[in-house]
Amino acid sequence: xxxxxxxxxxxGASIKDAAAIKNVADILNQYKEESIxxxxxxxxxxxxxxxxxxxxxxxxxATAFDKLNxxxxxxxxxxxxxxxxxxxxxxxxxxxxxxIEWALEEEPHDSYDYMYDQIVSVGxxxxxxxxxxxxxxxxxxxxxxDARDIILTDNIYREGWVQWPDTIERCNRIAEPMINxxxxxxxxxxxxxxxxxxxxTLGREGSDxxxxxxxxCLDAKDMTIWKDVPGVLTADPRKFDNVSKLDRLSYKEAxxxxxxxAKVIHPKTIKPLQNxxxxxxxxxxxxxxxxxxxxxxxxxxTYPPMVAVEDGQALLQISTRDFSFVAEHHISSLFNVIAxxxxxxxxxxxxxxxxxxxxxxxxxxxxxxxxxxxxxxxVMIERDLELITVRHPLDNVLTxxxxxxxxxxxEKIKGRTVQMVVKDVxxxxxxxxxxxxx
Ligand code: ADP
Ligand code: ASP
Ligand code: MG
Numbered sequence: 001x002x003x004x005x006x007x008x009x010x011x012g013a014s015i016k017d018a019a020a021i022k023n024v025a026d027i028l029n030q031y032k033e034e035s036i037x038x039x040x041x042x043x044x045x046x047x048x049x050x051x052x053x054x055x056x057x058x059x060x061x062a063t064a065f066d067k068l069n070x071x072x073x074x075x076x077x078x079x080x081x082x083x084x085x086x087x088x089x090x091x092x093x094x095x096x097x098x099x100i101e102w103a104l105e106e107e108p109h110d111s112y113d114y115m116y117d118q119i120v121s122v123g124x125x126x127x128x129x130x131x132x133x134x135x136x137x138x139x140x141x142x143x144x145x146d147a148r149d150i151i152l153t154d155n156i157y158r159e160g161w162v163q164w165p166d167t168i169e170r171c172n173r174i175a176e177p178m179i180n181x182x183x184x185x186x187x188x189x190x191x192x193x194x195x196x197x198x199x200x201t202l203g204r205e206g207s208d209x210x211x212x213x214x215x216x217c218l219d220a221k222d223m224t225i226w227k228d229v230p231g232v233l234t235a236d237p238r239k240f241d242n243v244s245k246l247d248r249l250s251y252k253e254a255x256x257x258x259x260x261x262a263k264v265i266h267p268k269t270i271k272p273l274q275n276x277x278x279x280x281x282x283x284x285x286x287x288x289x290x291x292x293x294x295x296x297x298x299x300x301x302t303y304p305p306m307v308a309v310e311d312g313q314a315l316l317q318i319s320t321r322d323f324s325f326v327a328e329h330h331i332s333s334l335f336n337v338i339a340x341x342x343x344x345x346x347x348x349x350x351x352x353x354x355x356x357x358x359x360x361x362x363x364x365x366x367x368x369x370x371x372x373x374x375x376x377x378x379v380m381i382e383r384d385l386e387l388i389t390v391r392h393p394l395d396n397v398l399t400x401x402x403x404x405x406x407x408x409x410x411e412k413i414k415g416r417t418v419q420m421v422v423k424d425v426x427x428x429x430x431x432x433x434x435x436x437x438x
Contacts, residue, residue: 003034005035005179005221006031006034006035006037006224007215008028009039009207009208009224009225010285011227012041012043012047013044013227013228014226015041015127018082021082021130023285024131025138025140027285028135028184029138029140032140035182037179037187038186038187039187039189039211039214040124040186041123042124046071046123050071050119051116052067053104053119054112057108058112059108060108065104083137087133092133100118103118111157113156116157116201117201121188124188128144128186128187129144132186135184135186140184141183142185143178143184144186145174145175145187146187146188147191147192148192148193149193150167150175151191151202151210151213152166152170152195153193153194155200159201159202160194160201160202162192163195166195167213168216171218175217175218187214189206190206202268206266208225208265209266211225212269212270215272215273215278216272219276219278222278222279222280222281223273224281225282226283226285227264228285231246231247231282231284231290231291232246232262232293233264234306235308235309246303246306247293249293251270252301253303253391254295256391257308260308260346260387261310262306265282270295280296303391305394306392307388307390307391307401308388309388309389310387310389313346313358313385313387314360314361315356315357315358315382317354317380318356318373318378319378320354320378321376325353326350326352326354331355334373337373338357340372341368342365343357343366345357345358347411347419349411366383386405389419390418390419391416392416393418404424405420405423406424407421407422408422409421
């Protein structure tokens, strides 16, 4: 009988350079008797660097080639530290980059999002080739799998929606037999393909989600995401002191926290796992022996206060021009426009003639929304805000969070969650007289 399948995901930080890749190989060496599907992201911050290539190319700027060359060079430096110069991996990686060079030689494509996915996906394609080759070199038999042969999406570039029935069928037909052969199977996070075989991406930071898609399709025994933190913490340690690790968490708590900005897990990750009761472990690749956080549905719901902060928020204050109520039919027409421009609404409040929305300020979506409803509504947009979500709040925590901030919108939901949209109190420059007495 075949072993139960486990899914591991290693993000950009865990494979950022040669030392990091060696560390991942050491972790995996402990698991080499097991059937594991491994999902990897692009190395380090390569996706950001590739986004710059796309931007330059879209503007017809020749620096796109220099930027791509720099990225190539960084990969070659890492490979130089892991492989002999004659290793096949150099050709494999080179061939992948050549495809992007061809794309850059052509005129920028009319669809920015299409072009973005064709270029940015190279990050995962090359990182996965490098890590798979290194594991093989370390005598851990690893088959490389192209995630685009499994994950079928619609044609919405940069935000591909998974077409589940086909994805499940392809996973059972292609990925499962590979895993049952023994050894590891290693694939890319973040990428998929349309039915016409064009590459799509699933949205930034989407590799956790890819691992959950595979876990669902393979009926995995469990899934582990390896991070640079000991597990899920009560808040982001980059923003807050005195955070503590949560040993256990329910799916519900995890989905609430991640939806509102706890960046440790991509918010779309939880649903596929919850739907098949697949437990999720969040563990540290820096201290892999640690217990991490265990996320499942058999967890009691008593928690300390937890804080998530989402930057890049815009507050849209919408009011009717003719003093009519923002009631039923207005609300439904507003929601139609929200859906059309794909605004992600994080918080809303309404009064008789006005309606406030806190949204993720992505591209020019808020402006397009305002333009489409301009005839009937006046819209004021305030940008560069933060949305703070506190689960299981205590008064002293809320007081601390409000200090130094102006609260523009606040709401308490069932006593369990407080959300506030805030901006910093402006620093007023005081004049002092430094001149000596005359
Ligand atoms: P990946 O390497 O998989 O891309 P990320 O960098 O996206 O991983 O996620 C890990 C980071 O998430 C941590 O370094 C931490 O700063 C941040 N983070 C935000 N909220 C939390 C939280 N509640 N618990 C732990 N880490 C958090
Ligand atoms: N490399 C992609 C990104 O940086 C996907 C991921 O890391 O999850 O957005
Ligand atoms: Mg990430």
